[in-house]
Amino acid sequence: MKIFKFWIISFLLIAPVTSQAAFDLSILNASNLNNVLPDDVASAAIKTFGIYFTHRPYQGATSIYGRGSLEMNFEVTMVKISNELNDALIANGLSSNTSSETAALPILKLNFRKALSPGADLGFSGIYYQGQYAIGTDIKFVLSNPEEGITTALRLGYSYATASILYLKSVTVLSPEFVMSRRIESAEPYLGFGGRYITGTISVPFELPPAGAGTVEKGGTGFTAYAFTGVNFQILGPKGFRFGMEGTYDISGFSSIGTTFGIGF
Numbered sequence: 001m002k003i004f005k006f007w008i009i010s011f012l013l014i015a016p017v018t019s020q021a022a023f024d025l026s027i028l029n030a031s032n033l034n035n036v037l038p039d040d041v042a043s044a045a046i047k048t049f050g051i052y053f054t055h056r057p058y059q060g061a062t063s064i065y066g067r068g069s070l071e072m073n074f075e076v077t078m079v080k081i082s083n084e085l086n087d088a089l090i091a092n093g094l095s096s097n098t099s100s101e102t103a104a105l106p107i108l109k110l111n112f113r114k115a116l117s118p119g120a121d122l123g124f125s126g127i128y129y130q131g132q133y134a135i136g137t138d139i140k141f142v143l144s145n146p147e148e149g150i151t152t153a154l155r156l157g158y159s160y161a162t163a164s165i166l167y168l169k170s171v172t173v174l175s176p177e178f179v180m181s182r183r184i185e186s187a188e189p190y191l192g193f194g195g196r197y198i199t200g201t202i203s204v205p206f207e208l209p210p211a212g213a214g215t216v217e218k219g220g221t222g223f224t225a226y227a228f229t230g231v232n233f234q235i236l237g238p239k240g241f242r243f244g245m246e247g248t249y250d251i252s253g254f255s256s257i258g259t260t261f262g263i264g265f
Helices: 002-006 015-021 030-036 039-053 084-091
Strands: 070-080 104-117 120-129 132-144 151-163 168-181 187-208 212-235 241-250 256-264
Touching (some): 039 104, 039 187, 070 241
Antiparallel strands (some): 070 104, 070 256, 104 120, 120 132, 132 151, 212 241
């Protein structure tokens, strides 16, 4: 979890509380404390966390029904972090970092996919570490699956994460997607597009003797759209190995690239 230490927001969000409070105890007033976290900073942080922790199906449009009933995969994704949060901090005088360079951070998850019928399947993903966790699910409905031609599907994803080390109380993501693919023997290349609606709450603790401890909380929302493309391989049949790759272009700057590998049952 040390990779998360790049989040200087953990200092930037709490520093204004302690510094102002040292000069004026009226900062403990709820409305004053709320102003310490500007709306655009809270929303940018929540959007950043939401996209980073979001559930990624790594699947094409066809149901896995025709090639097995259950798949288990490990996912490794590199997510490029947008400048949106840093720009909001700068605009509110909370950061002097004017660098245009952005970080790319990895995230590892365990993914499962269960066949429901030839026209639908269900996916789950999750990661847990010392009380910090992200979970997600999606359900996919095949719209058309001709013998020759492009298979199309609609998919709806849901994600939830909490990470107190990042002062993230909770974040929820809804992600509808449209997917197209063509199954070719043991490979299925695919592409699609979708959107993410993100809501959440940042909770920053503070301690101010002799008044005691408390928290500053601020909710926020965000939206982004993206396009993605990838390919999945089935090796050695329905109960063989699985391997996939996917890249995503996000209009908000949170592009990603990743891979999955696992086994079918």
